[in-house]
Amino acid sequence: MVSITFAQTRVVDVAPNFQMIFRDTYSNTDITVIDVGMSVRWEWRSGIHTTTHDASPPLWDAPINSSNRTFTYTFTEPGEYPYYCIPHRIMGMVGTVRVRIPGDVDFSGCVDDADLLQVLFAFGATGVRAEDVNYDRAVDDADLLIVLFNFGNGC
């Protein structure tokens, strides 16, 4: 039995352990990779911060502090979305959300044989990888099926 369900919301910790950083709970870095239609939920861990899209006008701009503990934004278009914390940008408190079509391993905008081959070559690998298209830290038949089901999308 193959399950192709995956989390629809990704949590990003805001200032965990009093560090001036954003930390994605899947990658453990400031890079968040998700699919179109998924949401990111920033969750307060310490201090007084914002999550603010780096564009004018920003797509989102929200306080994250002890009285505004979470903010959720749903991404409906593929692309790269840099963001920052207004008071701590100068200290490097920045992050990036990369949004892709489901199964688009290489972010080309098109689910094609290149994506299929990448999943096949990485089959059995574990950890945080581009080929882990369902974000469960394992490259397996579930990832293969997602590529196959979405084959041709965006092309």
Ligand SMILES: [Cu+2]
């Ligand atoms: Cu901050």
